[in-house]
Amino acid sequence: MSIDRSAERLLHWYPASWRARYGEELAGLIVDMSDGRRLSWRLRADVAAAGARERLRVKGVGDPRSGGRMVLWAWAIFVLAGMVVAKTSEHWRSALPPGAHPVASIAFVALIVLAAATAVLVLAGIAVTVPSLVAFLWSGGWSQIRRWILAASVLTAVLVVATAGLAAWAHGLTPAARNGHDALYGAAFLTWVALASATLLAWTKAGTGTADRLSLSPTVLLLHARLTTAIAALMALMTAATVAWWVAVATVAPGALTGPPATPHASALVPALVVAAVLMMLATTLAAAGARRAHTV
């Protein structure tokens, strides 16, 4: 690849508006600095980091929607973590004697109720943008968002087919085989998780990309700011409920978290739950930052 081409490619780290103003000059400087040699990794990293900073700046400064966008991405990450918790918590009730886990039960029910309430708030935030979305599509905006919507739709179609296939396969397996004792099914399940994650992230990208292009009234923006605060608070409560449930189950019977057959002396530090808890905390932090930004812009 020529130096010019490499320089042009590096410019894609920057937002379009920045490229339009400084792109040609920066590409010229990169070519001058390369002195005809291959671009160094240090130079590439410097440009990539500076470009990413510009993107964050452009998205954050003066854009009242940036807080809502952060919270929506935080919610997508939280849902991924929730999928992990849902899988890990499939068999904990049946593995414990009745009445042996009141705290775990209360925390788990709280988690489900809070998750449903948060989903309703996210949907409410989307619903209030529908009039603006209709106006945007009516004025020919479809071409601007088509690629995101189509990509997310294709992924959704593949996910539906994969889910049906996996469910049919799982129906003929024993609980033990479905929980890690069948390597082939395990690999297929992990592929399904990756596909489901990609689908969720694709719809989030489609949603935030579309929202960026909508003309939202001050009333809708104010409502979004209030929703972001509520969603961030609910995510913090869900994280706390998950940790409370985890600690309660781990105290009574840690083996209940590893799925059937329950292992008597298993560790409560199930790697999947550790990853889920970390993701939940990261998502909550991102949502809190987004809520703060939504109110300060």
Added chain:
Amino acid sequence: MNDPTTLILTSLSSGERHGYALQQDIERFAGVRLGPGTLYGAIARLEERGLIEAVGDAGRRRPYRLTAAGADALETSLAQMRTIVEEGTAGLAHRPSPVLNVAGART
């Protein structure tokens, strides 16, 4: 004192320069080689704040020059640095001589 914006303002104080000339000049007087992303990030900030301005038409080697506000900002920045330099120099001049212990080592 290695803040890219101050280095750029300092370089432009002696005349117009484009990106590559700025980078070369800064390396000459400060011994700092700014990466292209860092340099243009600082140029964008300075232009946004009205401290520098582009000269002539768009192109790969578009020169920049200091504005009046940029000259004032550089003056203020240099005055602050001068205070720091004077404070540090005075402190070092009044520093007590190192005491030698019996083994001859500084304490």
